[in-house]
Amino acid sequence: MEGEGAAGFQRVGRAAPAPGATGVLPRFADLPLLVKIGIAPAFAMVMLVVALGCALWSQQRQLAVLNAVLAEDNARNQLEISAKAISIANGAFYHCLGWQANGGTPGAVQAGLQDVLAQLDTARQNLRRVQRFVPPSERGDYAQALQELDDYRGAISRLAAFTDDNFGSAGRYIVPYELERERAAAQLDKLAMAMNEQARALAVQSQGVARRIAIIAVAGVLLTLLLVVTVVWLVFAAIRQTVGEICQATERLAAGRLDIDLYPLRRHDEFGAIVRSLEVFEENQRRLTMLRAEKKIMEKRQKEVRALADLDELTGLLNRRAMVPLVKRQVQVRQERAEDVQPTCLAMIDLDHFKAVNDDYGHLAGDEALRIVAHACVDALRCGDVLARWGGEEFLLMLPNTGLQTAALCLERLRALLAHTPFDSIEPGLSLTISAGVAEIVPGDTIEAAIARADQALYAAKRGGRNQVVLAGEETVSAA
Structure with missing residues (x-):
């Protein structure tokens, strides 16, 4: 280009006339x-x-x-x-x-x-x-x-x-x-x-x-x-x-x-x-x-x-580098004026038993599974929600203007949708589930602290048997 x-x-130029070229x-x-x-x-x-x-x-x-x-x-x-x-x-x-x-x-x-x-x-x-x-x-x-x-x-x-x-x-x-x-x-x-x-x-x-x-x-x-x-x-x-x-x-x-x-x-x-x-x-x-x-x-x-x-090459979602400034902006806003700001939640999502998919069907199949999950999540999310691939099979979801209970309902609906999503392009009849941990950004939080709470809730969901949504500091919301 x-x-x-x-x-x-x-520019197509023309030569200037030589002196005396016009005659005597x-x-x-x-x-x-x-x-x-x-x-x-x-x-x-x-x-x-x-x-x-x-x-x-x-x-x-x-x-x-x-x-x-x-x-x-x-x-x-x-x-x-x-x-x-x-x-x-x-x-x-x-x-x-x-x-x-x-x-x-x-x-x-x-x-x-x-x-x-x-x-x-x-x-x-x-x-x-x-x-x-x-x-x-x-x-x-x-x-x-x-x-x-x-x-x-x-x-x-x-x-x-x-x-x-x-x-x-x-x-x-x-x-x-x-x-x-x-x-x-x-x-x-x-x-x-x-x-x-x-x-x-x-x-x-x-x-x-x-x-x-x-x-x-x-x-x-x-x-x-x-x-x-x-x-x-x-x-x-x-x-x-x-x-x-x-x-x-x-x-x-x-x-x-x-x-x-x-x-x-x-x-x-x-x-x-x-x-x-x-x-x-x-x-x-x-x-x-x-x-x-x-x-x-x-x-x-x-x-x-x-x-x-800023985009993840595999899934087309935002990558970790692009997602961090967005979360940091939400944390900064709550530090400046906590009373006038609507709540925002973070959800750490992990694909259950993803290592088994790589082992059984190969890494290409694992990449395909990640793409299917990313597209299904994007189609199910609300306008304004931001999803990014955080690393490996982990995804970070930011839900602006959303309280903890509402975020839990959104994640539960997403979990149920993925549980019924077919992965026939990998293996006919194959189905995969997700686990999610949800945490609300509170005044005085840092980005590391907010993500860490969501990550801890995710680990709680995995320990609790996977295929479930766990709120930070609360019991399991749902399970298969």
Whole structure:
């Protein structure tokens, strides 16, 4: 039974995972709590940096668009200045012609014409500056505008050549001059219109970029908040699940449950130390349970051994060693409070002519006779009466709460019962009798004195012919 009790609590353990067995990267459960808790803020910082980078990139895009708008505005202003310069030059030219026609001096007219040419040169320079900043696809239009301005300037130069000697001959060049002026003005108007269209397109683009930046910023903030909340929730859920499992395991261990598998809870973080403590506690609980089981087994064995030590192996009755403390307790009670205690009697019983049974039928037959007598006495005794084998063929009977006369009647009934008990298992027709001596335990008695009086009464019964009950200090109660 001891092997069964110990085997019932044997633990089937599993080896702890070797370091690095889970891969190059550690498991999330093995990360320190500081790292787990810091994942969410670190993730938030990364997302904020990414959002800031997106915002800066979008801002740079918007600045580029704004610079393009400013460049377009500058180019449009330059075109307007050039167109205005052509209009001014044209007016000044006709003013010079009118002045010459009205008698103006040739020198003053030439000076006026030089001013007109200077204004056209300024317009040409402005167009060249604008041409350097426009996209390559648009530079051809500007080159054509410059060519138109050059042709217009040439027309003015040709007309200016006639102002000194023959003003009237210049009339035939007026129409080509006007055509050149109109073509230059038309080209500039075309460029201005294209510039206006580009400005409007850039404005629309700028608005779209601004709108996208706003959308990206709001979406980035919302996405960052969502991801941070998700990461925080996942980390919290993982920690909460781990704490819940450890608490549940702790409660079950505290309740004495040993069917707990702590292997899945093993980790290398702070919770791992708690789990290792629980494993030590669980192991101690298992050892304690094994010790308790072994203690129960030992107690059961001790009871069995004690029972075997207190019982007579042949008859199953109490032996002398177990009977002495019971009689001693009755004697002690009468010494402590004699007035309040009911009387108790002792009877020494002996099997008559038992030696003859051993001699005639053998010791095995004698043992059988003792067993038959013991079983018959046990069946005939009252509840509370105690019978023990005192030695050999002698039995000691204690009758608690029984006076001497009542004890005598009980022994007489037992004697009569045994006299009619068959011993056919030994020899058909065989019968045996008993002799008994009865004594009452009185205050001041010792166990030796009380048993001695009962023993003396027994000897008196034997001397009186056996098969009878004798009371200590009295005559024979009965005889066959």
